[in-house]
Amino acid sequence: xxxxxxxxxxxxxxxxxxxxxxxxxxxxxxxxxxxxxxxxxxxxxxxxxxxxxxxxxxxxxxxxxxxxxxxxxxxxxxxxxxxxxxxxxxxxxxxxxxxxxxxxxxxxxxxxxxxxxxxxxxxxxxxxxxxxxxxxxxxxxxxxxxxxxxxxxxxxxxxxxxxxxxxxxxxxxxxxxxxxxxxxxxxxxxxxxxxxxxxxxxxxxxxxxxxxxxxxxxxxxxxxxxxxxxxxxxxxxxxxxxxxxxxxxxxxxxxxxxxxxxxxxxxxxxxxxxxxxxxxxxxxxxxxxxxxx
Amino acid sequence: xxxxxxxxxxxxxxxxxxxxxxxxxxxxxxxxxxxxxxxxxxxxxxxxxxxxxxxxxxxxxxxxxxxxxxxxxxxxxxxxxxxxxxxxxxxxxxxxxxxxxxxxxxxxxxxxxxxxxxxxxxxxxxxxxxxxxxxxxxxxxxxxxxxxxxxxxxxxxxxxxxxxxxxxxxxxxxxxxxxxxxxxxxxxxxxxxxxxxxxxxxxxxxxxxxxxxxxxxxxxxxxxxxxxxxxxxxxxxxxxxxxxxxxxxxxxxxxxxxxxxxxxxxxxxxxxxxxxxxxxxxxxxxxxxxxxxxxxxxxxxxxxxxxxxxxxxxxxxxxxxxxxxxxxxxxxxxxxxxxxxxxxxxxxxxxxxxxxxxxxxx
Numbered sequence: 268x269x270x271x272x273x274x275x276x277x278x279x280x281x282x283x284x285x286x287x288x289x290x291x292x293x294x295x296x297x298x299x300x301x302x303x304x305x306x307x308x309x310x311x312x313x314x315x316x317x318x319x320x321x322x323x324x325x326x327x328x329x330x331x332x333x334x335x336x337x338x339x340x341x342x343x344x345x346x347x348x349x350x351x352x353x354x355x356x357x358x359x360x361x362x363x364x365x366x367x368x369x370x371x372x373x374x375x376x377x378x379x380x381x382x383x384x385x386x387x388x389x390x391x392x393x394x395x396x397x398x399x400x401x402x403x404x405x406x407x408x409x410x411x412x413x414x415x416x417x418x419x420x421x422x423x424x425x426x427x428x429x430x431x432x433x434x435x436x437x438x439x440x441x442x443x444x445x446x447x448x449x450x451x452x453x454x455x456x457x458x459x460x461x462x463x464x465x466x467x468x469x470x471x472x473x474x475x476x477x478x479x480x481x482x483x484x485x486x487x488x489x490x491x492x493x494x495x496x497x498x499x500x501x502x503x504x505x506x507x508x509x510x511x512x513x514x515x516x517x518x519x520x521x522x523x524x525x526x527x528x529x530x531x532x533x534x535x536x537x538x539x540x541x542x543x544x545x546x547x548x549x550x551x552x553x554x555x556x557x558x559x560x
Numbered sequence: 561x562x563x564x565x566x567x568x569x570x571x572x573x574x575x576x577x578x579x580x581x582x583x584x585x586x587x588x589x590x591x592x593x594x595x596x597x598x599x600x601x602x603x604x605x606x607x608x609x610x611x612x613x614x615x616x617x618x619x620x621x622x623x624x625x626x627x628x629x630x631x632x633x634x635x636x637x638x639x640x641x642x643x644x645x646x647x648x649x650x651x652x653x654x655x656x657x658x659x660x661x662x663x664x665x666x667x668x669x670x671x672x673x674x675x676x677x678x679x680x681x682x683x684x685x686x687x688x689x690x691x692x693x694x695x696x697x698x699x700x701x702x703x704x705x706x707x708x709x710x711x712x713x714x715x716x717x718x719x720x721x722x723x724x725x726x727x728x729x730x731x732x733x734x735x736x737x738x739x740x741x742x743x744x745x746x747x748x749x750x751x752x753x754x755x756x757x758x759x760x761x762x763x764x765x766x767x768x769x770x771x772x773x774x775x776x777x778x779x780x781x782x783x784x785x786x787x788x789x790x791x792x793x794x795x796x797x798x799x800x801x802x803x804x805x806x807x808x809x810x811x812x813x814x815x816x817x818x819x820x821x822x823x824x825x826x827x828x829x830x831x832x833x834x835x836x837x838x839x840x841x842x843x844x845x846x847x848x849x850x851x852x853x854x855x856x857x858x859x860x861x862x863x864x865x866x867x868x869x870x871x872x873x874x875x876x877x878x879x880x881x882x883x884x885x886x887x888x889x890x891x892x893x894x895x896x897x898x899x900x901x902x903x904x905x906x907x908x909x910x911x912x913x914x915x916x917x918x919x920x921x922x
Contacts, residue, residue, distance in 0.1 A: 278715065279672055279722065280881035282680060292683045293630045293822075293836075297647050339633045339647070340831030342824050344852075366852025378642030380635070382649075499855060526851050528822045531683035535819035535843055538867075539857075540791070541875030546682045558792065 292531045295337050295382030296322065300375050301357050306443035307436075309364050310408060311373050314350075314357040315381060323355050329390035330415040331522065331550045335530045336360065337382030338371040345527045347549070348385065349411040351418040358383070361411040361443055387530045388549050391416045391494065391520065400428035402486045404505060406435050406477050406497025410443055412522050412549075413496050417457070424456035428490060431458035435477040435501075438465050460484060478504040481512075488513035494520045506553055519553035563745040564756035564763075568734035575753065577606050579659050584696070587622060588661040589615045601660065612662055612700060612730075618670055618815030618890065619663050623678075623691045627839040628652070630687065630822070635832045655690040662700045666711050666888035668723030670815025671697060675723075676880040677818065687838070696743055699724040700735075703766065704773040708889035710902055712777050716886055718770040729763035736763035780873065780883070783905055787874035789913045796911055797862035800904045803897040806861050808842030810891035810901075816872070816884045819843045843868055865904075873905055 298315040306312055317323050328348055335343045344366070350359035364373045375381065393416065401420060405413035413432070420430055432451065436442045442461070451459045462473035462480040473480045477497065486493075493509050495502060502521055509519050525537035525544040532546035539556060542548065567575055576586050585603055589611045592598040599611050601619040631651040638644060660667075671692070678688040702718035711717055721727055725744030728735040736756045739745030756763070790796050811817040821841040826834040841848060844864050850856045858864050876884035885901070892900050 278881050280676065280680075282675060291651050291686050293687070293838075294649060294651050297649070299643070337824075337836075339635070339836075340824050340826045340834050343822065369852065376642060378645075380642075380645060380647045524851075525857060526849050528820070531685075532681045533677050533683075533685060533818070533820075534822070534841075535871075536849055538871070538875065540788075540870070541878040 295384045297380050298383045300377050300379045302377060303375060306361060307441050310361055310443050312359060312361045313372065314359050316357050317383065328352055328386035330419040331390035331412060332386035333388045333549060334383050334385030335387065336372060338368060339382060341371040342368050344368040347412040347415065349414045351415055353422060361408065363408045384530060388545055391550055393420060396492055397426050398428060400491040401430045402491055402493040403432045404477060404493060404495035406501040409497030410434050413494065416494060421456055429458060430456055431486065433460045433477065433481055433484065435462040438463050439467055439470050477501055478508040481505060481508050485512060492518045492520065496522045516554035516557060517552050521551060521553060522549040523551055523556060563739040563748045564760045565737045565748045565751060565753035566734060566756045566759050567737055567753055576604055576661060584657050584659040586659045586661055589613060614664050617813055619660055619667050620670055620815050622658055622660055622695055623671060623674060623688055624818060627837055628687065630836045630838050632835050655694045657694045659696045659698065661698045663697060664702055665699050665716065665718060665720045666886040667815050668697050668699045669716050669720055669886035672723035673816045673884050673886065674818055696747060697724045698726040698728055701727055701729045701767055701770065703730060703770050705775060708892040709887055710889060711887035712774050713780055714883045714885050714887040719767040729766050731759060731762045731766055736760055778906060780905060782909055783873040784877045786909050787870045790908055790911050794862065797866045801862045801865040803899055804861050804865060805897060806844045807896060808844045809894055811842040811844055812840060813890040813894055815886055815888055869904055
């Protein structure tokens with residue numbers, strides 16, 4: 268926001284000739300539901316396959332990019348693609364039932380058709396993180412974007428320092444990806460810590476809110492970078508903890524969620540100042556968006 | 561050869577009729593039937609009287625309709641088994657040549673301002689692009705300013721060419737039409753209108769006189785920086801927004817506001833056939849940014865007003881160079897509680913920042 272007034276605000280920037288891209292950014296691809304996985308009482312995971320010959324092979328995205336999913340007749344909503352880019356058999360989305368579109372997505376069964384506009388938005392700049400220790404922090408449904416970057420990093424773990432994960436949920440029953448947690452806990456390249464706010468008697472892992480547990484784990488800020496996704500309140504306090512631990516604002520990476528409609532930087536819903544979450548985000552450093560957290 | 565042409569007052573009907581015959585749908589300002597003092601841009605037909613007044617509503621619906629079909633969807637269920645069902649999506653691709661006659665330079669500048677986000681962003685909006693390409697804009701230069709308009713504060717003026725294909729200026733017996741873009745020049749050269757000849761000088765004089773009639777210009781060049789500085793000043797924005805009813809009239813009348821919504825509408829009641837629509841929306845409404853969880857990044861009208869003003873005078877300039885306001889003054893004229901965007905921007909420019917306040921008290 269700082270260097271706004273450097274150019275004259277009076278003159279419109281010139282219109283550069285630009286070829287019309289062949290695609291219509293409002294027109295979804297169709298995709299068929301392959302699988303529906305019940306994660307928690309409110310979260311389901313959909314695995315979908317893009318329709319058309321080679322459509323999955325031709326589809327490329329980077330970890331952190333999002334999709335607008337359509338249930339025709341109900342509408343669209345935005346979700347991160349939480350399978351890693353190497354997964355070419357399907358695209359995976361985890362969806363918490365909150366509003367109309369998510370309710371309709373929860374009702375889908377295998378074989379049904381949905382619309383997908385993707386990939387949209389920016390992504391985790393993992394190529395800039397080579398050699399660094401990566402502290403991944405996911406809270407609740409915020410584990411979805413963390414999952415895609417985590418799996419992507421683990422595929423190339425030798426390029427990075429220590430990769431660690433702190434995944435927190437309200438209760439053990441609110442943890443998604445339970446069928447994968449055992450693998451994550453014993454993964455040779457991952458230091459995995461699970462926590463819940465409220466435990467039941469046979470919970471073997473940490474108990475406490477994510478910021479508290481993080482304080483206890485006290486990861487070193489040296490040559491390290493933190494990636495955190497979760498509900499706004501968790502982000503707020505976890506950022507504070509990371510700053511207290513000595514992480515610089517530019518080494519804290521988070522994703523912002525806003526209501527979106529067009530997904531292509533026009534409709535005016537998701538902007539924070541002059542930046543649009545749908546095209547400039549959803550991935551931002553804490554330095555870029557601290558004022559808006 | 562100059563493409564300047566002369567259009568006599570008495571020849572307007574024939575000129576427009578000729579355009580209709582070449583395939584244009586012609587929109588011009590007309591008194592809205594049954595609505596007192598309202599002038600709207602509506603399709604013209606032979607015999608309809610036209611008004612040369614500034615329209616109540618900006619003509620942005622010609623490039624961004626109040627509601628438009630993006631595509632139709634139809635599900636085909638040959639079998640009860642979901643895996644055997646299919647779906648077709650048909651995008652709307654019908655766009656007819658349209659000529660906008662006697663809009664004002666502030667209306668046309670509105671198109672130029674909309675062109676940036678719709679045509680020059682990361683994605684090009686194909687619906688906007690096709691409508692814009694099919695549109696020819698003939699703007700009537702203003703003979704003078706009015707009490708609520710302020711185009712000259714925003715970097716434009718009563719005869720600014722941005723967004724217009726043809727500028728027309730009224731002189732004694734009619735209008736001088738001057739081609740601005742190739743599209744405009746070609747239209748004039750192909751018309752049967754007589755060359756303007758020496759009348760062009762008369763038009764130049766009229767334009768100069770219009771500039772001289774304007775109220776003194778206010779310098780808004782520091783607005784982007786100042787608005788960024790007072791972004792977090794909740795007290796400033798609460799105070800500036802107190803009277804606002806959040807009715808959104810300012811955004812609907814504005815030639816440069818372009819917030820929109822996308823919704824699905826079933827055509828058969830069962831969601832087998834339906835359309836996806838894009839419709840005007842307003843950033844002044846609470847629901848605009850409200851998320852399904854109930855979380856709202858702009859929960860108060862102060863934050864929504866801050867977004868609207870900052871978009872026009874700070875963040876749009878940061879992204880696209882100019883203010884996203886052409887100074888038409890419609891929001892000032894028609895605000896039911898008399899809020900004046902000029903006052904808010906000027907107050908912001910002269911507001912003390914938190915830093916300055918701190919210095920003074922310490």
